[in-house]
Amino acid sequence: MLNLKFVCFLVPLFLFFLNSSATNSTICPTDNCLIGPQIRYPFWLSQGSSPPQLCGYQEFSFLCVSGYTIFSPPPGRYYYVKHINYNNQSIHLVDFDTANETCPRALHDFPFGTLPLSHSPLNMDITFYYNCSSYPSGVTPIRCLTSGLKESFVFVAGNETSGFDWSKNCEEKVSVAVLKDQITSGGLMEEFVGALNEGFVLDWQTPESCDECEASDGLCGYSDDTKGMLCFCKDGSNSCSGRGKTRLSKLTIGLIAGGIGALLMICIIIICLRRKLLSILSEKFGKKTKNDQDIEAFMRNQGPLSIKRYTFSEIKKMTNSFQVKLGEGGYGSVYEGNTGNNCPVAVKVLNASKGNGEEFINEVLSISRTSHVNIVSLLGFCFESDRKALVYELMPNGSLEKYIHKRDLDTNPPLSWERLLQIAEGIAKGLEYLHRGCNTKILHFDIKPNNILLDKNFCPKISDFGLAKLCSKTHSIVSMLDARGTLGYIAPEVWNRNIGGVSHKSDVYSYGMLVLEMVGGRQNFNREVGDLSDTYFPHWVYRQIELENNEELYGAMTEDEQEIAKKMIIVGLWCIQTNPSDRPPMNRVIEMLEGSLEQLQIPPKPFIFNPAITEREYCDTANLVSVSSEYQYGR
Template identity: 45%
Template sequence: MTPENSPSLVQLPAFIFFFFFTVLPRTLSRDHSLPYGDCRSSFECGIMKEISYPFWGNQQSHCGRQGFELQCQPHEYPVINMENQTFIVLEIEQNSQWMKLARSDIWNGTCPLLDTQLNHPPFSFSATGIRNLSIFHGCQVVSTISEQAYNFSCTTKNGSIGYDYVLREAFTGPGKLCYLKFTVPVLITAYDQLVYRSLTLKEALNEGFIAVYHFEEEEFCRKCRTSRGTCVRSMNATQVLCFCDNGRLQKTPCLKHGYGFASGVVFTCLIIVVYKTTRMMKSKTMKDPNVETYIKKYGSLAPKRYQCSDIKKITNSFREKLGEGGFCSVYKGKLDDGRLVAVKVLKTDIRKGNGEEFINEVISISRTSHVNIVSLLGYCYTTNKKALMFEFMPNGSLEKFIHNKNIATEGRLAWGKLHEIAIGIARGLEYLHRGCNTRILHLDVKPHNVLLDENFCPKISDFGLAKLCPKESVISVLDARGTIGYIAPELFSRNFGRVSHKADVYSFGMMVLEMVGGRKNIDAFAKDTNELYYPHWVYDRLQKDNSLGLCGVMSSQDNEIAKKMIIIGLWCIQTYPVQRPSMNEVLLMLEGSLDTLKIPPKPFIYTP
């Protein structure tokens, strides 16, 4: 065994990290801070997980901040009290410091009601994303304002039923005709749906509203969390401290106290390790440890491994090129048993940046087996050739059928076939999200990456940007992945929410709208500026019940399919992940009746 491959050298960094960050800190400082042992870095409250300071619940009060106590019950949403009102906490986004709240007194009904007030720090209404509803209770007569009002029945304690109105916030009301007026905030999206009668008042109120919060020590707590500590308050509640995993309470983040010597030693050792690693990488032959480890781990379960000479023979010396992308070229080939294959050959050296994509594609597709996922038949991994071998799809990609400039003369896919293709893609994505032992996020869903076999059965391909994650979880993505025009907003800004399987839902929605429109969703060369952003253009026509102006709509059945796909596509591209359906829900909508679908809120213009 060569020194470069010696296990002792490979294990040295792990040993150094373990010793200096685990053993040494515990020997340098001991402090029995038992009262703070319950203040773990995050906790669960009902159905909500990973909540941390300033919130606290089912803990000692010094684990959080005054005013941020959550009441926790198993299998229920947390509850918080603010300004003598009780709110149900539907969502907490601690990175952006906002909450989605709903009034607990109207969770199961719409009366009696009072004004919703958040007038004092640390809580306040969000400056964006909400509207105030003006609600008049106990109105005696139906006045001339009925065109601006939306009535609902309200049963009071004595059993009487009065007429009530929900009005636009600018309206001052019918004066003394009503018994009581109050205001309540709702999400803009819910407000719009209420105005257009696609939501009831109760449904709109239960959607909640956004409240933001701030606290003085937020910067200190951020640094404390970064240093693997937990923010807590002193017993007399006069100061905020950082509770470190070695048991110490500090006024500074954990790594800034008592670790000067350890940090110096670690830094020196890291320099040595980097130097040795650099020499090792320069001296050894081209072998990527991740790929080699994968090959050894999966053994016979992995796809067949081919040599460079095999790939050359299968493709007849790379004679017939099927297509070309930024990082690869695709060639047609034939196996000894007569099966046709498509061979994807990576262009650049694996050391120059596409090694991760190669590993992603091999590992991700190897975990799948579904009629709507392309089959990986083998791969080649040598010093000068990296290739992936797939089943051959004679009809190529979906892109050429929906972005065909000669569609007027060459024809297009029938609406029934487009609907079948959309269902197939949805089934494939639903399988990736729920059908595998490990959830797979594709993160690059687009027409170019959907291949069609001889029967136009769609198969999702190109898993180069895919991410594996446990089910029912979010993932950490440090860079924006995907193709411009299909990338979900949360992949660019965490202000929109965390990255999850809903990112694929967004891309699917954009693709479905392109399938319907037969054009790119963003068309810089549109003759009419109103047609520049297709989702807005088609949304406006859908709401006004105008002709959708779509090519090939020959019957009422075609029109119904087109309208259904548009509504589903618009639901999928909602700006916030929480507003989008899951792929399982999308599949149910595609296979269900148009009559059961509600028109979603108008999507924001977001085009990364």
């Protein structure tokens, strides 16, 4: 039986809400992400829908991504919202692409087109000129952005060397805003990194009537229809003064009161049937988190996807209630399934606790943009709160990993050297497509044997795009806030930016390590040595090539097999050069694999730290996706 005292409490509570139903807090609530400022008019927090009615400019929506407040004007550009000063009407932004970078590369011009934002007097403009083929003597370049023989430069806007046409002699010009107080007498070359990381300030304007509205305890709103300011009065009456005010009608108040009355009835029902009803509500609605709403909004902002979205019940039916498990990892489990039209599929069901959805978004957005014989096909996905699944074409022969190590050859027959070469070429063509063939350049960042799947004809297909990064085809260097990848395959510049910028050459490095592992695993090198560095296959194999020690290097192999193995070794060693600019692009890798051995030159010996020391330092430096013992090829 319902507690009488509780009912007595609810009745005045209802009357209170009815009396204050037209207050500004009910109409336009404030919000915030885990990290970042309070969000209110004229800004609003996207929850996967249109803005709250009349509560903000349509263009001023924010997202919560990994707890950070993100502003994306226009789509494709992302800025951290560092601070909002509602009194001075200014917003402090930091470009996502240059934040926390040791050698940032500004990618976007300022301003943002038609948005109602203007330059703050606190700002100044600086201009970057990238990849300049010629330049005046005595001008200092940005050393960490050197690309071959081409240099890049930065100037305070308008202070470029007079009489020299920078735009004509450089491939790209980008002008950005920074705070004036970040550029002091120390010099722009030393201070532009900190200035970009600090960001810039923009101002917005609101009508005078908004000031009057807020002074009378009202709340400003904005009509996208009339492009005019609105004033929501506190009590819905004439007591709210100020030009441009809009009183809530009696009908609106009635609707609000009716809604609160309905809410009151639901509360009473919950009290009466709380256990059963709360159980049902928890099952149906309780798992929809704010992060899930952010994912929905982010995916919606990317436009319509070319792949099908399944319900979880369809996924369950597809896999016959997850009857046949194909594999399992830190991400979740993979099950065999069938779409119903005799199309076998592999369904990856992600763990509910796996990250904040970034890997799921990466996978869906990146792989859905691809179509290539050497890229696994994503047929669909499921996203129902914490239930996330990906539906791929089924690869009958599983991953490359189980075919290149002797420990697995009891259950899987060894691949011929001709087949290994074909697989290496296929992977290279897939990467070349990701780097240059897509409308959007895709960097994979996790090339390794168990992410290469083999179809029934042993055609390789690159999979697992959870760590991928999409970027513009016109830019070679990308920005990342953290290291990503698997130890042993990660390019050195990914975790040490002093070595060079992160780019498609980072995938080239991972590919080179993969190719060397295909050779080393196939030969099953496992020597008893005292010096730990001697067990590191790239160093050992380079030494054997220098000594022309074919017997130790190749063993019992035919001449044709030796030629294939040596070609793969040379290509792999070129790909793992420490300096990213020394590594060949993937189109050149394909040419080397398809060409003759006589045309290949022996590369310089790559400088790589002692694996034991590097592993320990790396673990201290970055949050790794996984720590793999495969960093050493001595098995």
